[in-house]
Amino acid sequence: MQDRTTNRMLYSLKVAGAQTAASLADRLGITAVAVRQMLGRLHEDGLVAYEDSRETVGRPKRFWHLTGEGNGQFPDNHAALTADILASVSAVFGDAGLDRLIAHRETATLDHYRTELAHAGSLEQRVQRLAEIRSAEGYMAEITRDAAGALVLVENHCPICVAARACQKLCRSELDVFQAALGPDVEVRRFEHILKGARRCAYRITEKPGDSGQLAMKL
Missing domain, CATH: 1.10.10.10 (Winged helix-like DNA-binding domain superfamily/Winged helix DNA-binding domain)
Known part of the structure; x- marks a missing residue:
């Protein structure tokens, strides 16, 4: 021990x-x-x-x-079991069934994040609250700023990494949820990615200049 x-x-x-x-x-x-x-x-x-x-x-x-x-010493949220379930869903219901499952997860996650971020005013407050939520979910998240002063959300651990390797739509889903939860006036870009060999996942979060218009959200 x-x-x-x-x-x-x-x-x-x-x-x-x-x-x-x-x-x-x-x-x-x-x-x-x-x-x-x-x-x-x-x-x-x-x-x-x-x-x-x-x-x-x-x-x-x-x-x-x-x-x-x-x-592997850090929590994986039963990722191997999750990966197996995703494979079974795809085998039984096809890609369309897997897409529906992921879309349902996106919607539920987005509803939760929007509720939690509802009372956060500034962009920094919203990102800080998002980091707190993600840490509670096992992602060991924190916020910092890059050399240009932009906010950076860092996730030092991926508790669903095994599942995400088996189904990379999960990672794309998370990026979409971040974008939708933080609002149409914000741009979220992932520039470090564990699945691409990085030590961590990192997202640069900036306010869009001028009138951002209406973001078409699929969620």
């Missing part, structure tokens, strides 16, 4: 990505020696791996990151 500090280390690697032992020690408030010992045990267990990078003159720095098995 992993102790609390080890779990915090896995969480830090999940949220912040690859790090050196020294940076992990600073984050966790423990010695670099202790961090290296824990990393060694996690490496033996196949939960972390490392890459050496020579950034400047001198010895290369060792950056530690989660392996696939390490990522």
